[in-house]
Amino acid sequence: MRWLTLNLLLVLLSAAYAQLPGSAAGAFHGMPNGNAAPGEISNLTLQQSYGIGPRTRVLAAMVGWFGSPKHASIGYHSDDPAQVVRQLGMMQALGIGGVTIAWYSSEDQDLSGRTAAVVLRQAERMQDFAFALRINEGMLKWYAKGRQPTAVLIQELRLASQNFFQSPAYLKVGGRPVVLFFGFESFPIDWGQVKASVPGNPLFVFRNSKGFDLPGSDGAFAWGPANDFSYLDRFYQAVSNHRNEIAIGDLHKGFNDTAASWSKNRVVDQRCGETFLDTVHALPHSLPFVQLVTWDDYEEGTELETGIDNCVTVTLEPATALGVRWSVSGNENAVDHYEVQTSPDGTSFTTVARLRPRQHAYSGSLNGTVRVVAVGKSLFLNRYSPVERVESEK
Incomplete structure (x- = not known):
């Protein structure tokens, strides 16, 4: 009463x-x-709804490629500064403290290549709102042009250091920039050489529970929408065994890639929101970060923006x-x-x-x-x- x-x-x-x-x-x-x-x-x-504590920074994963004819039409261009203002403003109102954004290459002249810079500029205008690159394997698949993977990655990360890492908005832990790598597990890369060659002493965070054990790893992030719930169980078990490394959890509503040009007809039912609530309940209280997967991937049915x-x-x-x-x-x-x-x-x-x-x-x-x-x-x-x-x- x-x-x-x-x-x-x-x-x-x-x-x-x-x-x-x-x-x-x-x-x-x-x-x-x-x-x-x-x-x-x-x-x-x-934080109000799910008890996420002040020590856990919530990040939103962005893809940032809409408005391109290569992707579905959703009514806006991801590189539109006014659209980015709306997106990051809404995120902050919901208690989200930063974004990670897909980044392919400094040579990416497409819309997705422009969006990252627009998002960074807006993050810099905001208070306590972080930005981090989530580097996609497309860097080596589509932009390497026959060059050796280690050399390509060093070159790109040096440019990223100049253009992104030095920003006051860039996500840092202990003063070191945090870089996420999506899909680099199978490439022959000398990670020790990469880390020694990039200014700023960046922290490298890899995808999935096995990411903790990759050479040069400083941590791992979960990316589980297309998987059953055992994926998160395995990831959080791995987190408990790597307590001194960066761990980024995962909140997602489901998965359905039937609208994507690369569809494999994978579907994880949203169950009227119960799938999202399950990911909330699985989240350990001690994580430094949790990521919303995703904010804006409409084609794989993971977007939370709507x-x-x-x-x-x-x-x-x-x-x-x-x-x-x-x-x-x-x-x-x-x-x-x-x-x-x-x-x-x-x-x-x-x-x-x-x-x-x-x-x-x-x-x-x-x-x-x-x-x-x-x-x-x-x-x-x-x-x-x-x-x-x-x-x-x-």
Whole structure:
């Protein structure tokens, strides 16, 4: 009762539930692979919803290649500075403290090559928001041009040191820049030579649990959306055996690459948000970093930018001046709370009560019209009941 009273006082100070400005394009209408149509995303932070502590920095993985004819049309260009402002602003509002971005080569003149610099510039304008490169194996597959892999990597990392590592926004641990490597496991690289040849004494972090054991490794990051849950079990077990190394956990909603030109028809069901919640529950409390995989990969169905659909529907029973009841379908585990809102004209709503999940009734004075909002946990979409007119007492 005390919880309800305190929160009721808080919500009555403002009008209807504050909306979080989204960064997805208004012209985007969802995709069959599980990317939700943009809606109102809960404005709760990841820390509020999931107990992520202040010692864990949340990162968002970006791909940054949309707007190119090589990729699906999602309504925006990833290298548009205004779009990047919206994206990073939304991230910070959700408690995200930085990004990692796919980077292929200093020779990449395509849109993805430009996006990294745009994102870095915006991160530099923000307070306590970090940026890191996630170097993709495409550097050696597509840009090496027959050159020896070690030499190519040294050359590229030296340029990265000049253009990225020296930025005050670049992610550093102990003053050393952190570099993620995606897919470099099979290349014949002299990692000792690479590390000795790159200014700034960077820390190298490799993909998957085996990344801890690769030559030159300073840690590993999880990237598990396309895998079953045993992947994260193995990764966090490896983390426990490498406590003095950098570990970056993984939060993801699912996977569906059927919209990608490189599709292997791999699908990991979102289960109305339960897959994401499972990754939250598996997360060790002591990790220095956790990464959202991903913010914007629409083609593999992992993007979180449009919000996660919890499949919730709220249906009101006839409302009276003395209160209202409602029923709920969908995944109520992904609901943070319910808000009962009233309006004299059906357009401008004020919150009159806030109730815990699985409380489906409100007893109190109502008038005009009423609706109930299922406010999602962080990253989940809010869901609204239809508006009902309050029946007068007879």
